[in-house]
Amino acid sequence: MSKQPRIEQYDHPAGGWGSVKAVSSILVQEHVAVNGTRVLFKQNKPDGFACVSCSWAKPADPHLFEFCENGAKATAWEITTKRATPEFFDNHTVAALEAWTDIELESQGRLTHPMRYDAATDRYLPIPWQQAFDEIGEKLHGFDPKRVVFYASGRASLETSYMYALLARLYGCNNLPDSSNMCHESTSVALPDTIGVPVGTVTLEDFEHTDCLFFFGHNTGTNAPRMLHPLQEARKRNAQIITFNPLRERGLVSFANPQSPKEMLSAEQTCISTQYHQVKIGGDIAAITGICKSLIEADDQARAANEPRVLDASFIAEHTHGFDAFADAMRAADWKEIESMSALTRSALEAAATEYARAKAVIILYGMGITQHREGVLAVQMLTNLMLLGGNIGKKGAGICPIRGHSNVQGQRTVGITEKPALVPMDKLKELYQFEPPQETGLTTVDTCEALRDGNLDAFIGLGGNFARAIPDHGVMDPAWKKLPLTVQIATKLNRSHIVHGRAAYLLPCIGRIEVDRQASGEQTVTVEDSTACIHASKGMTEPASEHLLSEPAIVAGLAKAILPANPNVDWDAWVGDYGLVREAIERTYPEQFKDFNRRMTQPGGFHRPLPAAKREWKTKTGKANFIVPDGFGEDPDMDFEGERTLRLMTTRGDSQFNTTVYALDDRFRGVYDTRDVLLMNKDDMTRLGFAENDAVTAITVSKDEVLRELGGLRVHAFDIPAGCVMGYYPECNRLIPVSHHAKRSKVPAAKAVPVRLRKMAA
Known part of the structure; x- marks a missing residue:
């Protein structure tokens, strides 16, 4: 019997017994209670494997249990004993599988054989590996x-990423979009303009020396729970943590350390945020403007009174460009507009500014609540502006820290997965592999969606992920996939992208990172880069889910040999036989970033790539760190926010979820159980719009492109969220996001401020 959906308040801290129960539950659910416990002891350890979910930093001196609740779920999900065999596909047509939910599809377990879609039977049928490569x-x-x-x-x-990028360029294109296009591309575009590097400047050691942290747009308790340990330690030495989020996320409210017997056996917990500001969705730029304005005006007053400066004047004079224009813009900003756009009071923003000014070393951390907006690039640059005011780039205990999602999303960009040829050493590739690399800018995720929609795409090859589900505009995109001539998916588990497929479609199942990868030279080790630009080795430890699987490098090599003419300068077979040879190739291509790669990769804690900005070396056009003057607060001219009935929708992940992978229907931190078909609303908005608790509604996007985007069957529930705002789950609510609604310059889908109206459904 199915459970009845319910909503109930959750007042417990993140971590604690709730986390222990959730980990135990997933291990039992995936039938790996014994093996899973053994494996988890090696997660994020120097002699073990890197977590397959988030990319938070891995310490040199790890905890006994160096994994979080969601990391444990991701591990159990991968080492599950469940299998999606050819017999499963023989029993289910693709048309029937289309009606299954995302969780039902992935819950079938690991794919075991290469498969090819057969239109006559509407089924996936097994195919030999070489035949699959040859046909593709x-x-x-x-x-x-x-x-x-x-x-x-x-x-x-x-x-794998290096090999895959080389394959694409040898084939003749830079069409290498990736999951960064959907999340932190706004960071990669914003930071080179301001500080000269595309990534953050913070290391794990900085957390030991900071006395103030600012959080913007991130649900740490769900999306990077291991970070709660250094946050707890920071709070114990009285560091201030100032949070800006539309929702009061439990992980940034309080935390009970599940590795502390004292905390587990008592009611002891740590209050994480010392200030918590529930900013309106899309109001971050206004809020940051208010903080900057407060600091600059306080500094003006200090100078007038001949008192100590509030700003770091010497840093600004020596290391920055454009301060005067930025300061003038902040002085001219109107407090009424700031308060209206942010839904925060002047006094609240001044309180945040006071803590910033008082601190000796500030870290700013942010997630997709900042980047996934129309003005996501500007929002990141405004955070950098704030950091420059206090000289908080390039000193111990300070810096800017984008919190990345996928476990190697930052690293794959480092080794060439990008649509931008200017970011790749094309001359070095030409020298090493004796070919003319393509120079034309490739397709981003949004470009790919537009090409797919308009019939300008012939083939889509996916190295992991669930692209069809992760992208916006499902109602527009889903029909387009079925017209595409070819889709190829390299994957571990069945997902929606395999069901919404091209006319010819192949599933190529791979060995997972946690599994032992045996090649000609023996058991292989791979590497990943975490959010702090630190490179780590990762070695599998469980047996592969099937004897018919190939490793990701072997699949890429198999495709390359079938697609490309022979090149004596690229020995794909040798690379597959010994991944150390691939690392040598990476080092030859990126000598400054990967010096002594094979030797350094196994050192505890990994090794850091050089980041000039962390040493106050500015690789910008001006040779200094640049203040950026905002040109507004970030509205989208193609979307209609007018009208009393229009709400600002943000999509977000739940507690039992990583990206598009949903482990369970519960989101206990928000008190949502056994359902994801909900919208969380401000209680006053519900009264104003005539909705009662648990009313069924249809959400309709308010857009000027005249395309009807709606999602029905949602239940509204009162929640602590700013007036005019509403929260729904990702990826289900992606249907409501137009492809055109994306960040300027970075083209990240703007999933955090979508204008919607709600219509009550008939009983």
């Missing part, structure tokens, strides 16, 4: 490379 190669020979996309999820290793 034959099809790709007939396509224009500019009409073929090589997508990569953020989980593939550095070795």
Whole structure:
């Protein structure tokens, strides 16, 4: 009997017994209670494997249990004993599987054989590996490379990513969109303009020396729970933590350490945020403006009174450019507009500014609540502006820290997975492999969606991930997939992207990172890069789910040999036989980033890539860190926010979820159980709009492109969220996001401020 959905308040801290229960539950659910416990002891350890979910930093001196609740769920999900065999596909047509939910599809377990879609029977049928490679190669020979996309999820290793990027460029295109296009591309575009590097400047050691942390747009308790340990330690030495989020996320409210017997056996918990500001969805730029304005005006007053400066004047004078114009813009900003746009009071923003000014070393951390907006790039740059005011870049205990999602999403960009040829050493690739690399800018995720929609794409190859589900505009995109000539998916588990497929479709199942990868030279090790630009080795420890699986590098090599003409300078077979040779190739291509790669990769805590900004070396056009003057607060001219009935929708992940993978229907931190078909609303908005608790509604996007986007069967529930705002779950609510609603310059889908109206459904 199915459970009845329910909503109930959750007042417990993140971690604690709730986390222990959730980990135990997933291990039992995936039938790995004994083996899973053994495996988890090696997770994020120097002699073990890197977590397959988030990319938070891995310490040199790890805890006994160096994994979080969601990391444990991801591990159990991968080492499950459940299998999606050819017999499963023989029993289910693809049309029947289309009616299954995401969780039902992935819950079938690991894929065991390469499969090819058969239109006559509407089923996936097993196919020998070499035949699959040959058929895919034959099809790709007939396509224009500019009409073929090589997508990569953020989980593939550095070795696989390097090979995959080289494959695409040897084929003739830079169409290498990845999951960064959907999340932190706004960071990668914003930071080079301001500080000269595309990634954050913070290391784990900085957390030991900071005395103030600012959080913007991140649900740490769900999306990077291991970070709660350094946050707890920071709070114990009285560091201030100032949070800006539309929702009061439990992990940033309080935490009980499940590794502390004292805390587990008592009611002891740590209050994480010392200030918690529930900013309106889309109001971050206004809020940051208010803080900057407060600091600059306080500094003006201090100078006038001949008192100590509030700002770091010497840093600004020596290391920055554009301060005067920025300061003038902040002085001119109107407090009424700031308060209206942010839904925060002047006094609240001044309180945050006071703590910033008082601190000696500040870290700013942010997630997709910042990047997934129309002005996501500007929002990141405003955070950098704030950091520059206090000289908080390039000193111990300070810096800017984008919190990445997928476990190697930052690393794959480092080794060439990008649509931007300017970010790749093309001259070095030309020298090493004796070919003319393509120079044309490739397709981003949004570009890929537009090409798919408009019939300008011939093939989509996916290295992991669940692209069809992760992208916006499902109602527009889903029908387009079925017209695409070819889809190829390298995967571990069945997901929606395999069911919404091209006319010819192949499933190529791979060995997972946690599994032992045996090749000609023996058991292999791979590498990943975490959010702090630190490179780590990862070695599998469980037996592969099936004897018919190939490793990701072996699959990429098999495709390459079938697609490309022979190149004496690229020995794909040798690379597959010994991944150390791939690392040598990476080092030759990126000598400054990967010096002595094979030697350094196994050192405890990994090794850091050089980041000039962390040493106050500014690789920008001005040779300094740049203040950026905002040109507004970030509205989208193509979307209609007018009208009393229009609400701002943000999509977000639940507690039992990582990206598109849903482990369970519960989201206990928000008190949502056995359902994801909900919208969480401000109670006053519900009264104003005539909705009662648990009313069924249809959400309709308010857009000027005249395309009807709606999602029915949602239940509304009162929640602590700013007026005018509403929260729904990702990826289900992606149907409501137009492809055109994306961040300027970075083209990240703007999933955090979508104008919607709600219509009550008939009883």
